[in-house]
Amino acid sequence: MKFQIECNTDKINKICLICQQNFQTHEARLIVCNDQGEGYGDICYKCIANGGSWVQSQLQQFSHQLLALK
Structure with a gap:
């Protein structure tokens, strides 16, 4: 797995991959x-x-978990 950091100009609602909580993105x-x-x-x-x-x-x-699904 890799991390990608993106600049963000819009506030986007996302669900966290780890905790499954909704959050709003900020500048990155x-x-x-x-x-x-x-x-x-x-x-x-x-x-x-x-x-x-x-x-x-x-x-x-x-x-x-991903490997178990394959």
């Missing part, structure tokens, strides 16, 4: 992508605030 968005650059979803600011190690462990769980 953090998007989780696969190795081909296809987006899985955004991560909210509350989850980002938990730190890189926490986000990584949550995304590893998400990755395992």
Whole structure:
């Protein structure tokens, strides 16, 4: 998985990939992508605030769930 950071001029409502809560984007968005650059979803600011190690462990769980669906 990769992270993509995008500048954002519009306030967009999204659902966090990790906590599944609705949030409104601000000046930047953090998007989780696969190795081909296809987006899985955004991560909210509350989850980002938990730190890189926490986000990584949550995304590893998400990755395992994706593999189980294949």
